[in-house]
């Protein structure tokens with residue numbers, strides 16, 4: 001029975017809090033803190049209405065390490081779940097270090113002024129986390145997160161040697177708006193409008209934004225145009241899957257999404273540097289976020305499914321083999337379960353599972369900073385099936 005502190009009450013935060021409340025046998029006391037306490041209270045009310053019990057709400061500025069330390073000292077959680085924004089990762093890790101508390105997040109650190117998508121600064125905490133005897137779990141969402149666990153599972157059980165991995169992220173959901181993003185618009189648009197990158201034969205190959213398109217056939221959805229992006233799990237998987245020859249990441253976008261995004265980019269609305277507007281300083285992408293629908297508000301109106309998985313080629317017992325290991329998540333079912341759409345759901349459920357494995361001392365007994373594929377995938381895979389994200393496997397062996 002553990003106390004858990006969750007930071008962030010957005011689309012993903014709502015799911016994590018619901019799922020923590022559904023796992024009361026592990027999380028006996030749940031504290032939900034965010035910049036704006038009213039968002040925490042709205043989630044707490046929703047949870048109470050579902051007869052899932054009480055959670056405690058707090059307000060905190062997660063950029064302020066002192067305030068975080070005070071909050072952690074007040075409640076003494078076993079783990080801090082960071083589902084605020086990637087900008088807050090380092091201040092929250094610092095507070096965990098000072099209070100000797102386990103840490104978990106779902107996205108790698110980003111500096112607000114530079115969209116770099118790399119683990120360097122978080123990996124640099126490894127020695128200090130080890131010395132403090134605390135466990136840091138990086139990227140416990142779906143991608144990164146479950147996709148890393150799928151790769152670890154494939155490596156442990158399905159292959160002797162993995163040659164190539166394609167991580168496929170398909171959202172065939174329709175929210176009825178001409179343009180909206182499924183998670184934080186600033187983080188989403190920075191990711192999609194950046195140069196693409198993949199790894200082949202020992203080196204990184206950079207592409208222009210959305211330059212490479214491939215049509216993949218997604219089980220339960222059908223064929224979809226998918227675009228090569230750089231995605232952060234590539235960086236750790238290249239280090240942790242030995243013998244890998246190539247790894248890429250593809251995500252589906254509708255033509256409407258791409259046309260809107262290109263247009264917004266062309267007029268400067270995706271800019272991350274301050275501009276002067278009628279005597280005020282504004283950051284264009286933050287202003288755009290104010291105009292776009294709140295991702296949490298897409299819940300309920302989004303219909304359709306997501307399919308996210310890993311298409312892996314390699315060999316086992318001397319035979320070439322292809323595997324697609326994946327989850328299909330239905331937006332409406334996610335809404336019925338926790339009042340959220342599937343993108344928030346597929347991120348929030350794995351964050352709760354990571355915290356559960358830490359609180360049960362299944363994953364948390366190795367001090368240091370870890371990516372998901374470095375840990376035993378089996379208990380996580382079991383929990384996925386129990387907590388609403390069942391996985392499936394298609395295997396083809398060439399004999």
Ligand code: NDP
Pocket residue numbers: 007008009010011012013033034035036039060061062063083084085086088106107139140141142143144145182183184187295296343346347
């Ligand atoms: P939202 O923007 O909906 O929510 C972010 C929350 O963090 C809001 O409650 C926000 O408060 C709060 N917050 C922001 N800044 C601070 C601060 N300084 N102090 C305290 N609270 C703060 O984002 P999402 O829920 O969509 O995404 C949450 C995280 O999940 C992000 O890091 C995102 O990158 C990650 N993600 C990971 C995925 C994966 O598969 N691995 C997929 C999708 C998302 P306020 O409302 O006041 O702004």
